[in-house]
Amino acid sequence: RFRAKIVDPSCLNHFSRVINTIAKLAKTCTLRLTDSKLYFILSDKVANGGVSMWCELCQGNFFDEFQMEGVAAEHNEIYLEVVPENLSRALKTAQSAKAVKIKLTNRHCPCLRISVELPSLSSSSRIVTHDIPVGVIPRRLWNDFREPSVPDFDVSIYLPVLKTMKSVVERMKNLSNSIVIEANLSGEMNLKIETDLVSVTTHFKDLGNPPWASEDGCQSSAQGRDTESMAEARIDIKKLQQLLAGQQVNPTKALCNIVSKRIVHFILLHEDVSLQYFIPALA
Numbered sequence: 001r002f003r004a005k006i007v008d009p010s011c012l013n014h015f016s017r018v019i020n021t022i023a024k025l026a027k028t029c030t031l032r033l034t035d036s037k038l039y040f041i042l043s044d045k046v047a048n049g050g051v052s053m054w055c056e057l058c059q060g061n062f063f064d065e066f067q068m069e070g071v072a073a074e075h076n077e078i079y080l081e082v083v084p085e086n087l088s089r090a091l092k093t094a095q096s097a098k099a100v101k102i103k104l105t106n107r108h109c110p111c112l113r114i115s116v117e118l119p120s121l122s123s124s125s126r127i128v129t130h131d132i133p134v135g136v137i138p139r140r141l142w143n144d145f146r147e148p149s150v151p152d153f154d155v156s157i158y159l160p161v162l163k164t165m166k167s168v169v170e171r172m173k174n175l176s177n178s179i180v181i182e183a184n185l186s187g188e189m190n191l192k193i194e195t196d197l198v199s200v201t202t203h204f205k206d207l208g209n210p211p212w213a214s215e216d217g218c219q220s221s222a223q224g225r226d227t228e229s230m231a232e233a234r235i236d237i238k239k240l241q242q243l244l245a246g247q248q249v250n251p252t253k254a255l256c257n258i259v260s261k262r263i264v265h266f267i268l269l270h271e272d273v274s275l276q277y278f279i280p281a282l283a
Contacts, residue, residue, distance in 0.1 A: 002033055002078055002104040005065040012100055015062045016091040017248040018055070018273055023084035024246030025053055025277070030137065030145050033068050033078040036060070040084070041145050051239050054147055054276040061272035071139055078104070079142055081135035082112070090114040090130035098125070110136050148278060151265055153257035154231035157183040159266075160204045162254060165191070166244035168202045173237050175200065178282055181240075181256070181264055182232035185209050185225060193237075210255050231258045233281040243277050251275075 006012045022029065022040045032039040042053040059066045070076035094100045094116045101115040111131040118126040137145075159165060168191055172179060176193040183189040187208050192201035243266060251268035258264055259281075266277040 002068040002102075003065070004059070004063045004067070004102045005099060006062060007064045007099045009097075011062045011064075012091075012094060012097065015057075016088070016094065018057060019084060019088045019091055021246050021248045021275070022053075022055060023088040025051075025242060026084055028081060028083050029053070031080045031082045031134075032145060033080070034070075035066075035068055035076060043145060043148075051280070052148055052278045056274045058272050075139060075142075077142070079137035079145060080104075080110070080112070081137060082132070086130075086132045087112070087114075090116075090132060093118075093128050093130075104134075105131070107131075110134050148276065151257065151259045151263055151278075153265065154225065154260045155183045155185060156210050156255060156257045157185075157187065157189055158208045158210065159254040159256055160189070160207060162244055162247055162251070166241070166247075169237065169241050169244055172200060172202075173241055177237060178234050179237040179240060180232050180234045181258060182230040183207075183256070183258055184230050185227040188230075190230070231260045233258055233261055233264050235264055235279045235281055239279045243279075 006015060026040075026042040030039075030041040030043070032041060036059060038057045038059055040053070040055040042051070068076075068078060070078055091100070091114070094114075096119060097116045098119055099117045101113075101117075103113045103115070105111050105113045110133070112134050114130045114132065116128045116130075118128060120126045169179065172191065172193050175198055176195050178193070180192045180194070181189070182192070187206050189204045189207055190201050191204075192199070247268070251270050253269040254266070256264055256266050262281050264279050264281070266275075266279070268275045268277075
């Protein structure tokens with residue numbers, strides 16, 4: 001059982017923006033509900049060249065009311081398969097809503113019912129209801145949706161302004177299907193494409209490197225590494241562009257971890273939302 005309500009307009013707009021971002025990154029994903037958080041999870045097998053995503057929201061920062069009961073007291077969670085685009089569409093009708101209620105129902109099939117209470121001129125209220133079909137994921141499959149571990153990276157670096165990066169990548173997209181991201185521990189990052197006809201590189205300097213090792217003792221292969229030497233990975237340019245184009249929540253911090261020739265791991269942090277996105281390297 002699950003029901004929740006948002007009344008505050010700024011929380012509602014913020015929640016809509018998060019859902020729009022998710023909808024641009026995943027056709028279907030898993031929504032995991034716990035009593036304190038919501039998670040949107042996409043776990044395409046990275047080994048098969050798929051991207052994966054882990055987005056975490058603190059429910060207390062969005063919802064005025066939030067009640068849920070999982071399958072059992074010791075497993076107080078619910079896992080649903082959802083199409084984020086459907087959620088996004090339903091929330092578009094809520095731009096000027098007085099309140100939005102979300103409830104898990106099971107009439108003909110399991111649905112997330114989104115009831116949007118619109119302001120009306122008369123005393124009676126106008127309510128628009130959307131029933132969004134969802135799949136309930138059985139307990140035995142929950143382990144497939146655990147938080148991905150942060151890879152043992154070679155370089156971790158703060159990203160340049162995402163809008164700037166987006167416009168660079170959009171221009172490069174017309175020239176090549178893949179892009180090489182390389183960075184070092186001196187705060188330098190390059191985006192480059194190389195084809196038979198053209199070679200283009202954009203350089204970013206003074207980006208800064210996150211202080212990972214000192215914070216949580218998280219050992220990475222970055223330690224003891226020559227600060228000037230570049231770690232690089234070639235990735236699908238469309239997947240990178242999708243991530244940059246989908247951003248509707250302006251992150252306060254954005255960084256990327258590179259595991260040479262294996263994976264690029266992006267982390268976008270906002271006060272109450274964190275989004276991790278993994279793009280595997282091309283062979």
